[in-house]
Structure formats: structure tokens, C-alpha cells
Amino acid sequence: MSRSDRLFDLIQRLRAAKKPLRAADLARSLEVTERTIYRDMAALQSMRVPVEGAAGIGYVMRSGFDLPPVNFDAEEVEAILVGLSLLARTGDKALLKAAGRVGSKLGTVLPPDRSKLLDGRHLQVSRWGVATDIKLDMGQLRQAIREERKLGIRYVDERGRRSTRKLRPIGIIYWIEVVVLVAWCEKRRALRHFRLDRIEACRLLKEDFRGQGDGLRAKWQAEAADLAAR
Structure with missing residues (x-):
């Protein structure tokens, strides 16, 4: 979570709270340190958000503070x-x-x-789709794509054969029943699709491929278009 999102979240929690919120409890729920919470509260106070309290006591927000409405129809x-x-x-x-x-x-x-x-009572959406037993950290996969960081995986193919791969991940496809990672496979020296339910282990590597993501995605789209035209 970015700092701006965390500050927004803190404002929401303070507005809804019926009693002072302790820094330790906020830190635990937001998965940050207490020192970070202290700094965030000081930042909110410097922005004239009416937060009152101190370390060891808890924080409250004076009544009457509202965020501006968003104009969605x-x-x-x-x-x-x-x-x-x-x-x-x-x-x-x-x-x-x-x-x-x-x-x-x-x-x-x-x-x-x-x-x-x-x-949501008037609009119901079926939850049928991808099985929820995917054990990978999909947030980590999306982080690797955004930051153009390489991944090391252990993969099992449709025949049950295991292999280790070093990948340059460029996209994720959410199909109806499976999720697929699109990546340049350094072992095969080609673009490949890897089903997430067949990835046994995955780790984010220190190596990167910065500046190559857009080119690899263009290559992937061109290959897909060529295959569709056949």
C-alpha cells in the first residue's frame, strides 16, 4: 500500500472509530511499524486534518471532518x-x-x-471461476511485471514433468477457470504461457529486465495476432 493510500485509510478508520485508536493496533492491521503510524499521524496533522492524540494514548478525529464527495452517477x-x-x-x-x-x-x-x-443487493455476480486454491502470491507476480523483475519458478507441465525456469514476466491472463502468466522463458528463449496452478514455487529475483517489457508485450501481441490469422 502506498503512503497516500495509507493516509486515506487512516482517515477512514479515524472517522469511523467510536474510541481512540492505538498506534500499535493500527500498525498491526496495516502491516507497518508503530513509528510509521506516528509519522503518518504527524503528516495528517500538518495537513490540518483534525487528528488529536499522542503516542501511548491513542488517536481520535474531531467531528465535522468530511472528505469531498466524488461525482459518479x-x-x-x-x-x-x-x-x-x-x-x-x-x-x-x-x-x-x-x-x-x-x-x-x-x-x-x-x-x-x-x-x-x-x-450490492440489486446486482448479483456469480463467483464461479478460477479455483481459490492458488498458493502463489499473485501480488508478487504483478509487482514483478510492473518493476520488470525476473522470476525463478519450479513448474510442472501437463505430463507431470518438473523443470526450473527463469522468467521475464510481462502479463497475466485471467481466463474463466485458470490464470496464466505470460513470460519470456530464458530456458526456451521464447515467450511462453505458464498456468499458475502448475507453478510449485516462485521467487522474485534481484535481476531485472528494465526497458524490455513493452517490447516483449508487443512481440507477444504480434505472435497472438499471427496465430489468430492462420
């Missing part, structure tokens, strides 16, 4: 709601948690007549 809110609900089909637990945070933020900043749409 009803259909836009429903589009976001359905999109967030569809994430349950991907098997990506990190994205599902992020979707929960998005919904919580929207509920805070939407006008009352829009925020009530977020209860």
Missing part, C-alpha cells in the same frame, strides 16, 4: 460495483482485498444517494 457506481465483484472470479486474493479497500473508499466519499448502491 448511478450507472458509474454500478459499473464499479460489478467490476469489483467480478474480481472474485480471478482467484487473485490480493486484488480481492484491494477491491474491498476501493469499495470502502467509495463509501466514504460518495454522496448518500450513491453510496447506498454499494450494498
Whole structure:
């Protein structure tokens, strides 16, 4: 979570709290250190957010502080709601948690007549899709793609044969029943698709491939277009 997102989250928690929130409890739930919480509270106070309290006592927010409403119309809110609900089909637990945070933020900043749409009772989305037993940290995979960092994996193919690979990951495809990692395989010296449910182990390497991601994605798209044209 970025610092700006964490500050936003802290504001939400303080506004909803019925009693002072301890730095230790906030640090535990946000997975940061208490020192980080102290710094964040000082930052909020410097931005004139009405936070009161101190280390060892707890923090509260004076009443009357509101975030500005976000101007989404009803259909836009429903589009976001359905999109967030569809994430349950991907098997990506990190994205599902992020979707929960998005919904919580929207509920805070939407006008009352829009925020009530977020209860989702009038729009139901089937959760059938990718099995939820994917053991990989999919947030780590997406991080590797964003930062153009190499991955080391142990893979089992459809015949049960095991191999170790060094990959340059460039994309993830969320199919209906499986999730596939698209990557340049240094062993095969070609672009390959790897089903996540067949990756037994995965680690983020210190090596990177910065500046190559866009070119590899263009190559992948060209190969896919050529295959579709045949």
C-alpha cells in the first residue's frame, strides 16, 4: 500500500472509530511499524486534518471532518460495483482485498444517494471461476511485471514433468477457470504461457529486465495476432 493510500485509510478508520485508536493496533492491521503510524499521524496533522492524540494514548478525529464527495452517477457506481465483484472470479486474493479497500473508499466519499448502491443487493455476480486454491502470491507476480523483475519458478507441465525456469514476466491472463502468466522463458528463449496452478514455487529475483517489457508485450501481441490469422 502506498503512503497516500495509507493516509486515506487512516482517515477512514479515524472517522469511523467510536474510541481512540492505538498506534500499535493500527500498525498491526496495516502491516507497518508503530513509528510509521506516528509519522503518518504527524503528516495528517500538518495537513490540518483534525487528528488529536499522542503516542501511548491513542488517536481520535474531531467531528465535522468530511472528505469531498466524488461525482459518479448511478450507472458509474454500478459499473464499479460489478467490476469489483467480478474480481472474485480471478482467484487473485490480493486484488480481492484491494477491491474491498476501493469499495470502502467509495463509501466514504460518495454522496448518500450513491453510496447506498454499494450494498450490492440489486446486482448479483456469480463467483464461479478460477479455483481459490492458488498458493502463489499473485501480488508478487504483478509487482514483478510492473518493476520488470525476473522470476525463478519450479513448474510442472501437463505430463507431470518438473523443470526450473527463469522468467521475464510481462502479463497475466485471467481466463474463466485458470490464470496464466505470460513470460519470456530464458530456458526456451521464447515467450511462453505458464498456468499458475502448475507453478510449485516462485521467487522474485534481484535481476531485472528494465526497458524490455513493452517490447516483449508487443512481440507477444504480434505472435497472438499471427496465430489468430492462420
